[in-house]
Amino acid sequence: MTDRLITHLRHVDLAVPDFDKQREFYTTLWGLTPVAEENGLVFLAAEGSPEQYVVRLRKDAEKRLDLISYGAGSREDVDALAQRLGTAGVQLVSEPDVLQTAGGGYGFRFFDVDGRTIEVSADVATRQHRRIEEREAIPVRLSHVVINSPDPNRTQAFYEQHLDFALSDSLIHPYAGELMKFMRCNPQHHSMAIAKGPHVSLHHVSFEMRGLDEYMRGTGRLLRAGTRMVWGPGRHMAGDNTFSYFLDPHGNTIEYTTELEELDEDAWHPSVYDVSKPENQDQWGTANPFEELVAKESFNDVDRGLFVAPPV
Structure with a gap:
């Protein structure tokens, strides 16, 4: 087993034209909880997860996958990964810096080989979460x-x-x-x-x-x-x-x-x-x-x- 710099999946961010319909579906039917909202953005958490949010929805004229976010163990790991990718010729979207999204943290973004935007971050604040109860049919x-x-x-x-x-x-x-x-x-x-x-x-x-x-x-x-x-x-x-x-x-x-x-x-x-x-x-x-x-x-x-x- 290798010593990986990436530890886990954090969140998936989607852009959609009908923002209100998408927000309504993911909150009232799918079972996610809105934790922050501003200017056509909503951050949706899973009640059983320590992640600040697991889905971000953004209002846009075109439907797209905005990004996929992964966690790293430390700021040093974020820096090491960014350096490794840059040296290998992978196109960085942003250099490691303080993140301005819900929960803050320290991270950077890059394009994978197919052109998807990928984010890697560390030191994101842990969200107060709870145990999902028996028969409670919402995402953990x-x-x-x-x-x-x-x-x-x-x-x-x-x-x-x-x-x-x-x-x-x-x-x-x-x-x-x-x-x-x-x-x-x-x-x-x-x-x-x-x-x-x-x-x-x-x-x-x-x-x-x-x-x-x-x-x-x-x-x-x-x-x-x-x-x-x-x-x-x-x-x-x-x-x-x-x-x-x-x-x-x-x-x-x-x-x-x-x-x-x-x-x-x-x-x-x-x-x-x-x-x-x-x-x-x-x-x-x-x-x-x-x-x-x-x-x-x-x-x-x-x-x-x-x-x-x-x-x-």
Whole structure:
């Protein structure tokens, strides 16, 4: 196991045209808590997470992924990573400095190989959080983010070389080839995954629930509200986690999950799962069949924010 400078996933920031509708969905239906709001920005926390916020929404004329944020252990680690990336020719969006967003901290931003804006930060103030109670069907924390890439091998190599992510498992199909690579930055099976898609975009954002009962209650709440469920409820083979995928008001795929596998990194060896075998997609056999139309739902729109830093 390597000594990584990145420790965990912090938050995912989205820009949307219909800000009010998106805010209403994520707060009243999905179960996040607004903790700060100003000038077309809202910061949304998960009640069980010490992170200041797990989703940031920003009002913009165009839908885009603003950035993905990861934590580092210290200011020294932030500086070391920025120096490493700069020396390797990775384009920095900003140099390490005090952050002006909720919770403050010290960090910097850069473009990954596909043009996404990535933020790494340390010393962000811990938010007062609480234990999620039995039957309370709201997210405990942000679980993972999955991104689409036309060249998953290139994207994988970038995150392995520059950020010390490690491959946990892969999904393949006999005719389509490699479909997804599950990448970790800590013992959690994946904090990020890279899906093969026709263009660079956000595939889905996943939120951890307290347990199976809360996961199912949350899934039911969304279904009763008429929210479009893309796929689920079921249980994956890779990661051994549950899944219910929905579409938010702007067509981003978001997931309720629970019980994502924790690995012994020193002993772990990646597996390759053939998804033409139904049990490798859904161990339970309860989800709707995974076919081409389901897969296309998570291709999402072409991201208009590539190699363009968000304004805040």
